Amino acid sequence: MTSADTAIYTFILEHFGVAVSAVAGALAARGRRVDLFGVVVLALVTALGGGTIRDVCLGATPVFWIQDPRYVATATLLGWERSSWRGAGIRR
Numbered sequence: 001m002t003s004a005d006t007a008i009y010t011f012i013l014e015h016f017g018v019a020v021s022a023v024a025g026a027l028a029a030r031g032r033r034v035d036l037f038g039v040v041v042l043a044l045v046t047a048l049g050g051g052t053i054r055d056v057c058l059g060a061t062p063v064f065w066i067q068d069p070r071y072v073a074t075a076t077l078l079g080w081e082r083s084s085w086r087g088a089g090i091r092r
Contacts, residue, residue: 015074022047022075026082036083043079044072 025046029039048065055063065071 015071018047018051018071018074019078021050022078023082026079029083036080039083040076040079043082044075047075047078048072 022043025043026039028046029042032038034042048071051071052063052065055061
């Protein structure tokens with residue numbers, strides 16, 4: 001396995017982790033019956049919060065989602081997507 005393959009797998013796994021966390025945040029919003037904005041904010045906080053705390057504690061600046069805004073896009077799109085699922089319990 002080359003270093004390019006490793007970089008691709010790392011990229012995929014990192015975005016998968018962000019996506020799963022964003023969906024978890026959106027599901028948490030489901031029980032609170034919030035609007036679309038609240039769902040997206042909760043998805044972003046859940047998906048990016050842990051990594052941000054990690055980077056700040058390690059002194060890694062700028063934090064990961066500022067270096068690569070695709071993480072924010074992934075979390076936002078998954079939060080929005082989750083709110084549009086039928087029976088999501090989201091107040092419109």
